[in-house]
Structure formats: structure tokens, C-alpha cells
Amino acid sequence: MVSDYPGHYxxxxxxxxxxxxxxxEVRIVCGPGQVETASRTGLPALARGTDxxxxxxxxxxxxxxxxxxxxxxPGLPPLHPLTGEPMARVEDFDWxxxxxxxxxxxxxxxxxxxxxxxxxxxxxxxxxVLYDLLSVEGLVAAHVSGARAVCHLWGPTGTDEAGxxxxxxxxxxxxxxxxxxxxxxxAELVTHVIDPCPPEVAPATRATRLPVRYVPxxxxxxxxxxxxxxxxxxxxxxxxxxxxxxxxxxxxxVVPTVLAAAADLDVELVLALSAxxxxxxxxxxxxVQVLRxxxxxxxxxxxxxxxxxxxxxxxMTALAAGVPQLAxxxxxxxxxxxxxxxxxxxxxxxxxxxxxxxxxxxxxxxLLDVAQHAHAARSLAARNAAAPSPAxxxxxxxxxxxxxxxxxxxxxx
Amino acid sequence: xxxxxxVSDYLPHYxxxxxxxxxxxxxxxEVRVVCAADxxxxxxxxxxxxxxxxxxxxxLMWARIGHFAAARDGRVPADLDLPVVNxxxxxxxxxxxxxxxxxxxxxxxxxxxxxMGRRIDAMVDFAQRWSPDLVVYDLLHLDSVVPAKVTxxxxxxxxxxxxxxxxxxxxxxxxxxxYSRAYDKHGVVERGTGLIxxxxxxxxxxxxPPTDAVRLPVRYIPxxxxGxxxxxxxxxxxxxxxxxxxxxxxxHLYGPGSFAVPAIVDALRDLDVEVVLTVNAExxxxxxxxxxxxxxxxxxxxxxxxxxxxxxxxxxxxxxxLTAVANGVPQLFVTFGAEYRANGRRLAATGAGLQVxxxxxxxxxxxxxxxxxxxxxxxxxxxxxxxxxxxxxPSPAALTGxxxxxAAR
Numbered sequence: 001m002v003s004d005y006p007g008h009y010x011x012x013x014x015x016x017x018x019x020x021x022x023x024x025e026v027r028i029v030c031g032p033g034q035v036e037t038a039s040r041t042g043l044p045a046l047a048r049g050t051d052x053x054x055x056x057x058x059x060x061x062x063x064x065x066x067x068x069x070x071x072x073x074p075g076l077p078p079l080h081p082l083t084g085e086p087m088a089r090v091e092d093f094d095w096x097x098x099x100x101x102x103x104x105x106x107x108x109x110x111x112x113x114x115x116x117x118x119x120x121x122x123x124x125x126x127x128x129v130l131y132d133l134l135s136v137e138g139l140v141a142a143h144v145s146g147a148r149a150v151c152h153l154w155g156p157t158g159t160d161e162a163g164x165x166x167x168x169x170x171x172x173x174x175x176x177x178x179x180x181x182x183x184x185x186x187a188e189l190v191t192h193v194i195d196p197c198p199p200e201v202a203p204a205t206r207a208t209r210l211p212v213r214y215v216p217x218x219x220x221x222x223x224x225x226x227x228x229x230x231x232x233x234x235x236x237x238x239x240x241x242x243x244x245x246x247x248x249x250x251x252x253x254v255v256p257t258v259l260a261a262a263a264d265l266d267v268e269l270v271l272a273l274s275a276x277x278x279x280x281x282x283x284x285x286x287x288v289q290v291l292r293x294x295x296x297x298x299x300x301x302x303x304x305x306x307x308x309x310x311x312x313x314x315x316m317t318a319l320a321a322g323v324p325q326l327a328x329x330x331x332x333x334x335x336x337x338x339x340x341x342x343x344x345x346x347x348x349x350x351x352x353x354x355x356x357x358x359x360x361x362x363x364x365x366x367l368l369d370v371a372q373h374a375h376a377a378r379s380l381a382a383r384n385a386a387a388p389s390p391a392x393x394x395x396x397x398x399x400x401x402x403x404x405x406x407x408x409x410x411x412x413x
Numbered sequence: 414x415x416x417x418x419x420v421s422d423y424l425p426h427y428x429x430x431x432x433x434x435x436x437x438x439x440x441x442x443e444v445r446v447v448c449a450a451d452x453x454x455x456x457x458x459x460x461x462x463x464x465x466x467x468x469x470x471x472x473l474m475w476a477r478i479g480h481f482a483a484a485r486d487g488r489v490p491a492d493l494d495l496p497v498v499n500x501x502x503x504x505x506x507x508x509x510x511x512x513x514x515x516x517x518x519x520x521x522x523x524x525x526x527x528x529m530g531r532r533i534d535a536m537v538d539f540a541q542r543w544s545p546d547l548v549v550y551d552l553l554h555l556d557s558v559v560p561a562k563v564t565x566x567x568x569x570x571x572x573x574x575x576x577x578x579x580x581x582x583x584x585x586x587x588x589x590x591x592y593s594r595a596y597d598k599h600g601v602v603e604r605g606t607g608l609i610x611x612x613x614x615x616x617x618x619x620x621x622p623p624t625d626a627v628r629l630p631v632r633y634i635p636x637x638x639x640g641x642x643x644x645x646x647x648x649x650x651x652x653x654x655x656x657x658x659x660x661x662x663x664x665h666l667y668g669p670g671s672f673a674v675p676a677i678v679d680a681l682r683d684l685d686v687e688v689v690l691t692v693n694a695e696x697x698x699x700x701x702x703x704x705x706x707x708x709x710x711x712x713x714x715x716x717x718x719x720x721x722x723x724x725x726x727x728x729x730x731x732x733x734x735l736t737a738v739a740n741g742v743p744q745l746f747v748t749f750g751a752e753y754r755a756n757g758r759r760l761a762a763t764g765a766g767l768q769v770x771x772x773x774x775x776x777x778x779x780x781x782x783x784x785x786x787x788x789x790x791x792x793x794x795x796x797x798x799x800x801x802x803x804x805x806x807p808s809p810a811a812l813t814g815x816x817x818x819x820a821a822r
Contacts, residue, residue, distance in 0.1 A: 017435030017460060020634060022810040040639045042435055042460025044717055047641065123647065213441055220457050295462070391440040391810050 001118055001131045001138035002038065004031045004052045006219055007313050008132045009038065011196060014215035015130070016043040018390035019397075029120055029141075033111070040220035048116030049137075050087070051233075052109050056081060058096050058247045058331075060102065061165070066090045070164070073330060073353035076251050107413045113137045114177065121145040130194070133157065136171040139189050143181055146406040150192045150397065151207065155312025156337040158203025159163040159190050192400065194393065196316065198383035200344045201337070210396060213387040216297035216317040231340045233302035234368060235268045237323075239296050241309045242274040248330045252356045253280055258307050258328075259288065261360035265368070272296060296319065304374075305367045309352065310334030315341055322381030324373040326363050328352040345376035414820055417545035418446040419536055419557035423472045424455045424638075425662070425732050427551040430571045431614055432462045432634035436809035437816075445543065447536055447557075456637040466535045468528050472553070473665045474500060478514070480666065485509040490583050493751060494772035496668050505668035527592065529556070533595035536560040543660070546820040549613070552578070552587045558608045562601050567819050569611045570626065574731025575759040576752055577622030578609050584751025588770050611819070613812070617802035618740060629815055632806040635716035635736040642717045646710055649721040650687045653787055656722040656742075657690045658715050658733050663749055673774050675700060677726055678707055680779035686787075689722070691715050716740065724786045726779070728771075729753030734760055739802035743792035745782050747771045748789040764795035 001115050002009035009028070016026045020043070028038045028045040031052060038045035059081040065071055066078050067090055077086045081092055087093060121129070121141035129147045131138025132154060141286035151159055151171060159170055171190055178185055193207045196214040244252050255271065262269055263285070272294045273281065284290055291299075296314060300306065300321035308314035310329030315337060318325045325347035327338035338349035348363040367373050388396075416437050420427035434444045438461075446456045449467040455490050456463035483489045484491040496505045506512055508690045534558050540548070540560035548568040550557030561568035570578065579585045588606055596604075612626045615633035656679075663671040674692060681688045684706035690697065692708050703709065710718060715733065719725060719740035727733040729748040734756050737744045744766035746757030757768030767782050786792050805816075 013460065018439030018810065021432050021436030021808060023632060023634065023804070023808040035641050039641050040458035042431065042458075042636070042639075044639075044714060045641050046647075081451055179552050215438060215441065217460070298462070311797070385441070389439060389441040391436065395808070 001129055001135045001141055002028055002030050002034065003132050003134035004034055004054045005134070006034070006037050006089050006153050007311060008134060009034075010041070010217050010219050010313065011214070011316070012130060012132065012152045013041045013043065013217045015152065015194070015212070015390040015393060016041070022391070022394045024394070027120075027124065027126075029117055037219060038167065041217075046120065048120050049113035050109055052113075052151050054134075055243060055246050058082065062247065063090065063093060063095065067095065072332060072335070073248065073252075073351075074355050076249055079247070079249050086249050089391050110137075117141045118144045121147070125406070127403070128397055131171070133159065133169050133171055136173065139171065140175050140177065140181065143183060146402070146408055148192070148279075148397075148400050148402055148405075149189065150194055150210070150400070151190055152194045153196060153203055153205075155316045156197045156201045156203045156340050157312065158195075158205040159193055159332055160206050161202045161336065162204065163332075163336065166336060169333070196387075198319070198380050198387070199338045200380060200383065201319070210393065211332060211387050211400070212393045213389050214316045214320050214384055216295075216313075216320055218295040218313070218317075219299065221293055233266055233268045235270060235302060236262060236265075236305045236364065236368075237270045237296070237299050237303045237308060238307040239272045239273065239299075239314050240274070240277055241311050241314075242277070244278070244309050244330060245280070248352075250280070252352060253277060254328055254331050254352055255281060257357055258360055259284065260357040261364060264361065265364060267364075267368070270299060270303075272299060305364060307364075310338040310349070310399050312337060315347075319346065319377070319380050320384050322378045324367040324377045326360070326367060328351070328355045328360070344380060345372050346380050347373070347377070414546040414817060415443045415445075415543060416816070417540060417543065417548045417560070418444060418461070418548045419548060419554055419560070420446060420452065421472065421551050421553035422449045422450050422452060422467075422470045423551075423553055424452065424766075425660075425730055426553045427571075428455075428636055428638070428732055429573055429633060429735070430549060430551060430766040431459045431461065432809045433549065433571065433631070433812065434459070434615070436813050440810070440813045442813070445539075445545075447539055453665050455462075455638070459636065460589045464539065466539055468535075470528070473662065477501075478502060478518075480584075481509070481512065481514055485514060487676040488583065490751075492770075493583075493754070494770070495750065496670065498666070498668055503665050503668070505670070505703045529593045530595040530598075532556065533559050533593055533599065537563050537599055538818075540564045540566075540736040545669075547816055552576075553606060555587075555589060555700055556593065559596060559599050559601050563599050567611065567795065567822070569613055569816070569819070570609045570628065572615060572622055572624075574735055575616050575620045575622050575756050576731070577614075577624040578606055578612060579623040579625050582751065582755060585755055609799050615735065615806075616805070617763075617799050619758075619799065619802060620738075629812065630806050631812045632803055632808050633735040633739055634713070634809060635730060635732075637716055637736060640712040640714045640717075642713045643710075645654040645705045645708075645719065646689065646713060646718055652706075653686045654721055655681060655686050655688045655783060656715065656718050656725045657688060657692070657697065658725065660728040660730050660753075662697070663728055663753075667749050671771060672696070672699070672750075673728070673747050673771055676774050676776050677747065677779055678704065680776035681783065683781070684708065684780065689718060691718060724783055726783065729768075731756055732757070735803075738765070738796070738799050738803055741793070741797045743786045743796045745769065745779070745786060747774055747779065759768075763799055764771045765792060765799045766796070767792075770782050 032047040033051040078156040117137045228243040269288045306318040307326045310327040330352040341347040342349040449469045450465040548561040558568045688707040725737040726745045729746045746768040748754040749771040761768045
């Protein structure tokens with residue numbers, strides 16, 4: 001059971017392969033808009049419920065913060081939450097007028113999603129439901145089928161993070177739905193999490209932690225001619241989110257700042273960008289390679305530094321490859337995990353809206369030249385490699401399946 | 414470890430390797446699938462990473478050349494009843510006199526041989542740079558042993574189904590007669606089945622493919638390509654459900670007469686059954702209006718459908734055969750061509766299905782066969798036994814340990 005953003009469920013895919021390769025049956029249940037992508041991972045995907053526009057949701061969240069005077073990046077012009085176009089003032093969007101419609105729409109989407117997934121679970125009778133932080137309907141599916149529910153984290157963001165804007169990520173079934181389904185209002189539903197992080201960047205959770213090795217997977221379209229040529233010069237790889245400018249506006253595209261900062265360094269620069277961002281960048285200095293949608297893990301084997309926006313997929317892929325990272329986050333969650341990584345010495349975090357050629361250049365030089373960073377990055381990668389593989393997690397999950405509860409629920413269906 | 418998959422330009426032959434790719438990746442190994450550019454979307458939609466460094470090969474043309482040459486030389490068994498087709502275009506010919514094969518070969522042999530050499534060079538180059546610990550290839554891509562030999566690592570042939578590496582019947586021997594000069598160039602002197610040291614065998618023991626190589630048993634896990642399934646198809650209907658699956662390749666090899674789906678639809682239209690056709694839209698269009706008990710299901714991997722099917726009617730490909738075995742579903746083979754017929758005969762010998770001759774097939778024969786499969790419980794019993802045999806084999810996850818040992822030797 002997955003939410004409407006591929007970056008949230010790609011980290012679960014290697015476990016799906018592991019389960020299938022061990023002879024288990026797996027289905028991804030997702031919104032209709034995700035079926036095409038989700039079904040091209042090697043796992044079959046089924047559509048249930050209606051789509052949720054995660055970009056609109058994210059923009060509304062940040063809009064409300066700006067209205068409350070809590071904007072994380074006051075220098076960036078606000079975006080219209082529905083169109084994504086920059087606005088002169090936050091008040092140009094009439095939130096009080098839109099709010100009732102938004103609330104009603106959220107309720108309908110939530111209900112459709114819950115009904116769809118519950119219907120599927122009653123029919124297919126899973127023994128195990130894996131869900132991500134934003135697909136809490138998985139908890140309902142597990143309840144109606146007697147399955148064990150396990151939350152699969154996508155990176156260093158846990159089920160019990162403290163701090164503004166992060167506590168709302170805690171997965172739960174709302175009280176009215178609990179009442180309707182006869183679930184004890186005080187029952188702790190998040191009992192187990194699959195945690196792909198080394199302890200040094202451990203996400204906060206009160207649940208039982210099932211450690212697993214992070215195996216990078218970047219989704220369909222991961223083809224590429226291998227980049228073998230070992231560069232005589234050190235290589236900096238810059239990878240940027242496809243959706244960031246649609247949440248924080250064009251001003252959040254700070255890759256030109258990174259280029260300016262790296263201009264004086266004797267390095268080879270490789271940029272992996274979406275087509276839109278590549279177009280936004282325009283012409284680049286000679287010697288800078290721009291790749292479209294190239295899978296990050298295939299680029300990192302001889303990289304000295306990775307620069308990214310703090311997305312969990314980039315951060316974890318670089319972590320697994322043992323490459324020091326510079327994170328330039330805009331989102332609250334990205335900022336939290338970037339700081340968590342920086343705490344290990346394997347990376348440096350600079351708030352995206354504060355990035356300038358000066359501080360980015362200083363950070364890049366430190367990551368290239370100060371041995372502690374490379375050492376910390378290698379040590380995190382070694383920790384990751386020593387964690388149980390997804391294949392080794394399969395028997396652990398099988399051991400968690402409560403067959404008697406499953407049998408009771410199936411009898412009751 | 415690093416595992417180089419090297420695959421032919423024919424997905425039905427390499428799709429059975431996909432679950433092993435998942436197993437290796439999920440165990441933390443790296444897998445790259447060396448392939449032609451036209452296979453990229455198939456490979457990456459399977460969850461594996463393609464490395465498209467090979468030039469395309471027209472596998473259908475080469476299959477037609479082989480068939481035409483055999484027909485011309487009188488080597489095709491008469492009981493196959495297959496038409497002669499133009500190797501270049503696939504059009505049905507009145508006879509072998511209507512195409513000048515020698516003239517055609519003169520025009521393509523040089524460029525094709527050069528291309529095969531470049532493919533081998535590209536694989537060797539990749540293997541030398543990437544340093545795999547193991548090479549896995551499908552039976553139509555024996556050239557993959559060259560990069561393995563050059564880099565001194567084991568190469569394992571992944572079989573596709575019941576057809577093995579020691580076959581004597583017409584059309585079943587996939588070991589090439591001719592070898593690229595690139596073998597000599599890269600110092601590989603051996604030829605023939607001796608090149609195949611190990612095979613990964615995905616069949617239940619009672620359908621074991623013949624081979625002289627070391628057999629590495631594994632359980633076939635169905636993977637039939639990406640896709641999804643509408644809710645109606647997931648539910649078991651009130652009436653028996655007959656799934657129909659047909660190869661897209663056949664009419665390119667044996668002409669439009671080898672598309673037996675119209676006869677199958679005609680055979681089942683008056684039965685109290687639900688027929689689900691998993692053919693593509695283009696093929697479906699040729700069928701005209703469908704009877705009320707026939708539904709079309711596109712872009713749905715057939716293994717999802719077979720959980721609720723009572724019989725599978727199909728053209729005999731190994732993927733369909735083993736997917737039905739994995740689901741314990743009795744099958745009816747309507748076969749054209751030697752490989753498909755062999756799959757059907759080997760399955761029918763286990764008691765889990767029936768095989769009928771495709772050319773000239775009539776609706777009545779199909780109807781009777783389907784009714785037999787529905788009404789005689791022995792077929793479902795044998796299909797269940799065969800499924801249990803398959804489940805007894807080690808999973809791909811378990812095979813990774815065997816491959817690790819092989820690579821470490």
C-alpha cells in the first residue's frame with residue numbers, strides 16, 4: 001500500500017523483489033495515477049481509490065505556514081497552491097474561501113482510498129501489509145484482513161519525529177474511522193518499522209525497528225550507458241528534485257549557484273536533471289556534463305562529492321555509495337534529514353534559500369579536501385553494507401505474520 | 414558480487430531470468446542486463462538495469478531463414494504442416510521456389526556476421542571494464558560465454574522452459590551451427606554444447622529438459638511483463654473461467670493462418686463459461702464483435718489472471734506453460750511449430766493438459782478438449798501435483814547462494 005509519490009515507494013521495491021524471489025506474492029496497491037509507474041518496477045500494481053495531488057497538498061501546507069508567519073524561506077515568493085504560479089503576496093490566494101472545499105475533498109479522497117484498499121484486503125487477504133508514512137490506509141487494510149502492518153521508511157524520517165511540521169507525518173487511523181472499525185481508540189497501531197538507515201542517522205520511532213540495508217532503486221527508466229572513464233579529476237555529481245520548483249517556485253532552483261561555486265575548483269561536474277530543470281539551466285560552461293534522468297547510483301562509483309536538495313532517495317543513495325554529500329534543502333523534512341546526516345560528518349547541510357556561491361564553494365572544498373568527511377561517508381556505507389539485505393529481511397517478516405489473527409479475520413469476512 | 418546478464422533480442426526467452434535478477438539485487442548483489450537498445454523498456458520495466466550496448470538482431474528473420482532453409486532442404490517433418498514464408502517479409506509463399514534464399518544470404522551474411530562480431534566485442538569490452546563475477550545468459554544468446562571466458566568467470570545458461578540443451582528433434586536444438594570469428598579473436602576455441610557448463614532449470618522434475626550440463630534447479634516464478642488488473646478480473650466468476658493467451662510471434666513466423674484465436678472464440682461461444690482473452694488490442698480488432706461470454710483483458714500479466722482461471726488455452730510458449738503450472742491450472746495447447754509442440758507434448762505427458770495440432774484446427778476439437786479439461790478432474794489433480802513439484806524446487810532467493818559459491822570457486 002503506497003502513497004502518491006514514487007520517491008516514497010521506490011525504497012520498498014527491493015523488498016518486493018526479495019519477497020517475490022522467495023516465492024511470496026506481492027501486490028502494490030496505489031492511486032490510479034501511480035499504476036503506470038508502480039507496475040514498471042517488477043511488481044504488479046493495482047489501482048484503488050482516487051488520486052491525491054501531493055504537490056497541491058505540499059503547497060497548501062507551506063502556504064498555511066506562510067500565512068501563520070512561519071515561512072521557512074521568507075525570501076522566496078509564495079506560490080499559488082493550486083496553480084503553482086508565483087504570487088506577489090501570500091494573501092493573493094483566498095484560503096478562507098477555498099478551505100471548506102479542500103477539507104471536503106480531502107475527506108472524500110481519504111474515504112475512497114480507505115474503502116478501496118479495505119475492499120481489496122478483504123478480497124485478497126494479505127498476511128502482511130507494508131505501508132509508507134503517507135499511506136496510512138495500509139493500517140486499515142491490515143486491520144480488516146488480520147494482516148501484520150509494517151511501516152517501511154524511505155530514509156531517516158521516522159514515525160515519531162518531533163518538530164514543527166514533522167509530527168503530522170505520524171501514521172495513524174483517525175478516531176472516527178477507528179470507532180467505525182471497532183479499533184480501540186488508544187491502541188498503538190504502528191508496531192514495527194523497516195528502517196533502512198544506519199544507527200548514526202536513525203529516524204525517530206517508538207516502534208520496533210527492523211533494520212535493512214538500503215538498496216538504491218530509481219524506478220523505471222534506469223537505462224544508461226555505463227560511465228566508466230575514471231576521471232583524472234575529481235568528480236562532483238549534482239542531482240536535483242523533479243518537483244522542488246513546483247513546490248517552492250523557480251527561485252528554489254539553485255543549481256546555477258552550485259555551478260558558480262564550483263567554477264574555481266579543479267573538478268569534473270556531472271549534473272543529473274529532469275528535462276525541465278535542464279532547460280531552466282540553459283547553456284552550461286564547457287566540460288560540464290548534463291544527463292537527463294540518469295540513475296544516481298550508476299553515477300556515484302567514482303564521485304568525490306554529491307550535491308542534492310536533501311531528498312531521502314538522493315541522500316540514501318549517496319550514503320550507500322559512501323560519497324560525501326552537500327544538501328541544500330528547502331522542505332522541512334529534507335532539512336531535518338540533511339542535518340541528521342551532517343551530524344555524522346558525512347555531509348554538510350546549508351538551507352537552500354541561504355545557498356550562495358561563497359558558502360557552497362566553502363562547503364564543496366571542505367567535502368573534497370577534509371579527510372574526515374570522506375572517512376565518515378565510507379563508514380556509513382560500511383554500516384549500510386553490513387545491515388541485513390532485503391532478502392535476509394524476508395524470513396524476519398514471515399516470522400512476524402500472526403497466522404492465527406489472519407485466520408480469525410479471514411473466517412470473519 | 415557483480416552479475417552480468419546478457420540476453421537475446423527475444424523477451425520470451427529471457428523473461429524467466431527476471432526473478433533471479435530480483436533475488437540477486439535483493440541479496441545486495443549488482444545486476445546489469447547487457448542487451449540491445451530495443452529491449453531496454455522490457456528490461457527496465459522488470460526492475461532490472463539495462464546496459465544497451467548491443468546492436469539489434471532481427472530474431473524473427475533468423476527464425477524464418479532457418480525454417481525456410483529446412484523446408485527447402487526437405488528437413489521439416491511433414492506432420493508439422495507449416496507454410497513456407499518469405500524470410501525477409503514473413504509473407505506466406507506458394508512454395509520454396511518463390512524465394513532465392515542463397516541470393517538473400519549473399520546480401521546479408523557479411524553485414525550480419527560483422528554485427529555479431531561487434532556484439533561479442535561489446536560484451537567483452539563491458540565485461541573487462543565492469544569485471545562481473547558471473548555471467549547468466551539465455552539459450553538464444555550462447556555468445557555470452559565469450560566475455561565470461563575472456564574474463565575467467567563462470568557462465569550459466571538460464572533455460573526458458575522444457576526445451577533443453579541436448580535436443581535431437583527438429584526445431585528444438587538452439588545450439589548454433591555457425592560461430593562468429595570473434596570466438597577465435599578472443600581465444601575461445603570450444604564450440605557446441607561443450608560451451609554450456611551449467612544450466613538453470615526452472616521446470617518441475619517431471620518435465621526436466623534434457624541437458625548434459627550441470628543442472629541448477631530453481632522454481633519458476635511467473636513474470637509476464639508489467640501491467641495491472643481490473644477488479645473484475647481478480648474475482649472468480651460464477652461460471653468456469655477459460656483464459657486464452659496467444660503468442661504475438663507466431664503469425665510472423667508461420668503466417669496469419671497460425672492465429673487460432675478466432676477458432677478458439679468460436680469453439681467457446683456457446684459454452685456456459687467466461688472466456689478471458691489476453692491478446693493485444695491489435696489482435697483483438699481482427700476478431701470482430703465478440704460473443705457475450707468473451708471479455709478482453711489487455712496489459713494484464715497472465716499470472717494475475719490465472720489465480721482465478723479453470724483452464725488456460727494457449728499457443729504453447731514456455732512462459733504460458735510454466736505460468737499455468739505455477740498456478741495449478743490445466744492447459745490446452747493449440748500448437749504451430751516444433752518448440753511449441755514439444756512444450757505441449759511434454760506437459761501433456763504429465764497428465765496436466767492436452768495438446769492439439771494447430772494447423773487446420775476446427776472449433777469442435779477445441780470445444781471437446783476444453784470440456785474434457787473442465788469435466789475430468791484428473792487434469793486438475795495432475796496440474797496440482799505438478800504445481801507441488803514446482804514449489805518443491807529452491808526459490809530464486811535460495812539459488813543466489815549456489816551462484817555465489819559457483820562464482821567464488
